[in-house]
Amino acid sequence: MALAGLSLEQAPPLSVPLRFFLTAPLFAFLAALLLLFSGPTALASRWSPALLAATHLLTLGFITMSMMATLLQMLPVLAGAAVKQPRLVAWLVHVPLSAGTLLLASGLAAGWKIGMLASLPLLAWAMLTFILVAAYSLARTEARNATINAMRLALGALAITALLGLTLAAILAGHAALPALKLTDLHAAWGLLGWVGVLIIGVAYQVVPMFQMTPAYATRITAWLAPWFFIMLLIWSITVWWAEDNAKWVALTGLAPGLIGFALATLSLQRKRRRRAPDITSQFWRMGMASLLAASGIWLVAQFSPALSAAAFYPLWLGMLWIVGFAMSVINGMLYKIVPFLVWLHLQSRRPARGAIPNTKEIIPDKMARRQLRAHGAALALLLCAAVLPNPLVYMAAAVWCVSCALLAWNVFSAYRLYHRLAA
Amino acid sequence: MDGLGNYLAPDHRRCDDYFSAAEAAALQGEWEAAEAQFNHFLAGMQHHFAKEETVLFPAFEQSTHLTGGPTEVMRMEHAQMRGLFQDMQQALASRDANAYAGAAETLLILMQQHNLKEEQMLYRMCDQMLVRESAELIARMNAIAQ
Numbered sequence: 001m002a003l004a005g006l007s008l009e010q011a012p013p014l015s016v017p018l019r020f021f022l023t024a025p026l027f028a029f030l031a032a033l034l035l036l037f038s039g040p041t042a043l044a045s046r047w048s049p050a051l052l053a054a055t056h057l058l059t060l061g062f063i064t065m066s067m068m069a070t071l072l073q074m075l076p077v078l079a080g081a082a083v084k085q086p087r088l089v090a091w092l093v094h095v096p097l098s099a100g101t102l103l104l105a106s107g108l109a110a111g112w113k114i115g116m117l118a119s120l121p122l123l124a125w126a127m128l129t130f131i132l133v134a135a136y137s138l139a140r141t142e143a144r145n146a147t148i149n150a151m152r153l154a155l156g157a158l159a160i161t162a163l164l165g166l167t168l169a170a171i172l173a174g175h176a177a178l179p180a181l182k183l184t185d186l187h188a189a190w191g192l193l194g195w196v197g198v199l200i201i202g203v204a205y206q207v208v209p210m211f212q213m214t215p216a217y218a219t220r221i222t223a224w225l226a227p228w229f230f231i232m233l234l235i236w237s238i239t240v241w242w243a244e245d246n247a248k249w250v251a252l253t254g255l256a257p258g259l260i261g262f263a264l265a266t267l268s269l270q271r272k273r274r275r276r277a278p279d280i281t282s283q284f285w286r287m288g289m290a291s292l293l294a295a296s297g298i299w300l301v302a303q304f305s306p307a308l309s310a311a312a313f314y315p316l317w318l319g320m321l322w323i324v325g326f327a328m329s330v331i332n333g334m335l336y337k338i339v340p341f342l343v344w345l346h347l348q349s350r351r352p353a354r355g356a357i358p359n360t361k362e363i364i365p366d367k368m369a370r371r372q373l374r375a376h377g378a379a380l381a382l383l384l385c386a387a388v389l390p391n392p393l394v395y396m397a398a399a400v401w402c403v404s405c406a407l408l409a410w411n412v413f414s415a416y417r418l419y420h421r422l423a424a
Numbered sequence: 425m426d427g428l429g430n431y432l433a434p435d436h437r438r439c440d441d442y443f444s445a446a447e448a449a450a451l452q453g454e455w456e457a458a459e460a461q462f463n464h465f466l467a468g469m470q471h472h473f474a475k476e477e478t479v480l481f482p483a484f485e486q487s488t489h490l491t492g493g494p495t496e497v498m499r500m501e502h503a504q505m506r507g508l509f510q511d512m513q514q515a516l517a518s519r520d521a522n523a524y525a526g527a528a529e530t531l532l533i534l535m536q537q538h539n540l541k542e543e544q545m546l547y548r549m550c551d552q553m554l555v556r557e558s559a560e561l562i563a564r565m566n567a568i569a570q
């Protein structure tokens with residue numbers, strides 16, 4: 001029975017989810033640091049080794065790391081499907097994902113083939129374990145809703161991304177001969193649009209209405225968007241492989257309208273919110289949606305403007321807007337809801353006598369979160385400028401970005417430290 | 425439009441409205457309005473809890489023979505919410521906007537994920553298992569005084 005998942009004993013210890021949320025900002029910090037030390041050459045092209053390394057510190061180390069933990073947190077609430085053996089699962093995913101990401105990033109940054117090869121079994125193991133565990137829960141649940149469907153599709157996209165990524169790494173390490181350029185495009189699209197995009201869309205259906213008391217997304221959006229997007233991604237992939245010249249038409253008519261529609265729907269729901277109190281998470285989400293619109297808009301213009309699509313900064317802008325502006329903003333905002341609440345919940349169960357338990361705004365003060373929001377916004381703006389004029393702007397951008405990531409790491413860590421002080 | 429879920433879920437929306445009105449007033453320093461809205465909110469929540477705790481949960485437990493399961497989790501979350509109601513009341517009494525905002529934010533997350541679990545799972549299960557009793561259960565819940 002689906003509801004059997006909702007029982008008291010099954011709440012895993014705080015360290016299970018929190019290790020993911022504590023590690024993720026450190027990876028983002030490493031990415032920013034790498035950019036700082038590599039300087040302008042990092043932004044010379046989308047193929048620069050430092051950029052590929054930073055991309056994976058972010059996509060695997062920050063984004064995938066925190067999205068996996070978020071998914072594991074949401075499954076019991078949404079699907080009544082608690083994960084069995086949560087401690088074991090956390091170990092089996094967190095350690096190889098962290099180690100594999102570090103090795104892959106070092107391998108990409110330094111052209112170090114052994115590191116790259118060594119990362120493959122670790123990453124494959126982490127992905128496989130996570131996908132099997134989540135798929136098992138999702139397959140057994142009797143709950144039916146659009147978020148659960150989106151999670152299923154996102155999980156499929158993650159599997160495809162991982163397979164393509166592992167193949168690419170094998171090619172780069174000299175162990176496979178396949179058309180790497182097309183594969184890279186497919187890999188990046190399945191990772192960024194499929195895994196990241198579809199999961200955020202599905203999670204948005206729940207959290208956007210929840211925290212600001214907006215109306216729900218229209219059912220004609222929730223019923224269609226994620227499946228439509230997934231199918232378009234499939235058609236697009238097939239077209240890229242066999243008829244590349246036509247791929248842009250699929251993206252133009254299938255993918256871009258879905259993204260723009262989602263961003264506009266989200267912003268318009270936020271305008272209709274019943275809760276008027278300022279909310280930092282929602283500000284992060286607005287930044288995320290604006291970036292999503294900007295990325296889609298720039299991409300649309302580039303389809304008709306050879307000058308833009310040939311510009312060196314164009315692919316960098318797409319990546320920065322999608323990864324830093326869209327995905328990181330949204331996740332960063334979520335962390336400020338999830339982490340304080342988890343700490344509060346676990347303090348509550350440790351110390352049933354109330355009174356001395358700080359509330360969520362005392363666990364991470366708005367002032368600290370707002371400061372980091374500003375740093376994050378400034379970092380994004382500077383990164384976009386640095387893509388156009390790497391020398392000397394990349395140093396400024398990377399430095400501000402380091403500050404933002406360090407503040408985030410500090411905010412999450414402070415929450416954890418508070419828990420330890422009070423729970424002892 | 426009948427069924428237990430359709431009967432109970434609108435309570436959640438109604439209370440949400442009072443919750444945001446009270447919060448907005450408290451943050452503006454309009455304390456009397458905040459208190460009035462909060463009292464509506466509190467009365468609505470207590471009434472809703474009473475319907476669940478005295479009618480719906482016992483019926484669910486009887487028909488599933490499942491105690492210590494989902495309804496126990498729901499009861500525990502009700503207790504946690506009641507604790508936060510007190511914090512909010514204290515903050516209102518001492519005109520402390522920061523304390524109010526903090527307690528309200530904590531309650532919001534707890535309450536929303538609680539409502540989600542009820543609407544996505546518990547009510548649906550009840551609708552499946554308690555079809556025959558549902559009219560009678562709703563009548564009994566209606567009889568509970570505000």
Ligand code: HEM
Nearest residue numbers: 046055059064123161162165166168169180184188191192
């Ligand atoms: C199993 C895990 C993964 C492995 C082994 C892996 C491996 C790789 C490799 C080797 C490349 C470089 C291709 C080249 O230089 O030709 C690459 C590129 C890329 N990967 Fe991954 N990857 C993984 C997961 C992900 C995920 C989860 C995402 C996104 C969420 C992602 C996003 C990207 C992007 C955006 C690029 C850059 C493409 C470009 O510059 O145009 N990767 N990946």
